[in-house]
Amino acid sequence: MFQQDQQSLCGSQNTQQVVIDDTTLRDGEQSAGVAFSAEEKIHIARSLVELGVQELELGIPAMGAEECELIRSIVELKLGAKSLVWSRLNEADLTLAASTGVDMVDLSVPSSAQQLKNKIHKSEAWVLDQLVKLIPRALDYGLEVCIGCEDASRADADFLSRIAECAEKYGAKRLRYADTLGILEPFRCYESLKKLRQSSGLELEMHAHDDYGLATANTLAAVKAGASHINTTVNGLGERAGNAPLEECVFALKHLHALDLAIDTTKIPALSAFVQQASGRSVSSNKSVVGAMVFTHESGVHVDGLLKDQHNYQGLDPTELGRSHELVLGKHSGSALLKAAYESLGLRVSDDVTPILLGGLRKFSSSTKRSPTEQDLIRLYQQYSNSELAVG
Known part of the structure; x- marks a missing residue:
């Protein structure tokens, strides 16, 4: 057996x-x-x-x-x-x-x-x-x-x-x-x-x-x-x-x-x-299989791997539960996801501005203990890019 x-x-x-x-x-x-x-x-x-x-x-x-x-x-x-x-x-x-x-x-x-x-x-x-x-x-x-x-x-x-x-x-x-x-x-x-x-x-x-x-x-x-x-x-x-x-x-x-x-x-x-x-018994957000955040990714290395091929960091397919991967910005995010987030807002982020925005994002995440909203991202862009919005 x-x-x-x-x-x-x-x-x-x-x-x-x-x-x-x-x-x-x-x-x-x-x-x-x-x-x-x-x-x-x-x-x-x-x-x-x-x-x-x-x-x-x-x-x-x-x-x-x-x-x-x-x-x-x-x-x-x-x-x-x-x-x-x-x-x-x-x-x-x-x-x-x-x-x-x-x-x-x-x-x-x-x-x-x-x-x-x-x-x-x-x-x-x-x-x-x-x-x-x-x-x-x-x-x-x-x-x-x-x-x-x-x-x-x-x-x-x-x-x-x-x-x-x-x-x-x-x-x-x-x-x-x-x-x-x-x-x-x-x-x-x-x-x-x-x-x-x-x-x-x-x-x-x-x-x-x-x-x-x-x-x-x-x-x-x-x-x-x-x-x-x-x-x-x-x-x-x-x-x-x-x-x-x-x-x-x-x-x-x-x-x-x-x-x-x-x-x-x-x-x-x-x-x-x-x-x-x-x-009356809620489960933790990281409870295996059914937790709210078990398919949520922030780490730059993991996000980069998922964007290239989901199998790089997928041990359980969320579609089996009718769910999907969710990529969120935070302290551990990398350049690829940050740029993608700004592109979804119609904002172009140059390579020289990206490290400055990442630094701002990490300070924001450490102080607020949450992911930024769209409005937070715009404010960060205005604060750290030292330029007017470049809307595509």
């Missing part, structure tokens, strides 16, 4: 099948202070399906009747994506999950010694006994079953294998490997998922958190190890530092692993903007 994946990085077609199970509406909404309205949840669900996302984790039925009704209303829209809900490892939660009409339930299983002892105060044997009882019950309800191993990155590997063996024996379809605290790094993630892949016939799903900024990297490592499903959220929304961002995973798998998930990437910016507004 590792050799095949290495080949894909060099551009060969990767035939591995990977499904996005987006959890913006569940784990994304669990961000502190985030609360989507019913209309916002429905809009996000529709938009994700229009993107091409195949699975949606819609919420937590145990939150109450209102949450159950909203989940049910989304299911009844028949959007075309598989629907999941999250459930604790008990009969009451499972019954509520079944009442929503979803396709699959994620039975959450605290799997680390830390959580078994200090969170639920149960033993490993108790967990396995619950799986034996609840998986068949879920199947009787007509639900597919995903076993969500919470805190899997701190769990004993042998216990994870026993969970997977029990889950598969009693009819579960999938095992979710949750890096709940975001403490994995890609090399250990790869080895952990590879071991599970070799010992289990279950679908494997990676659920990564971004506490160390490695959620996307760990998701890619899990796919390399054989994960068939990945959890994502729009903009990386989620508890604490967030989850693996949908937009990053889509583009990284497509261009770095030659694995196209058939997502309409031109629709990502609009969905990103909507989730920012609905969640």
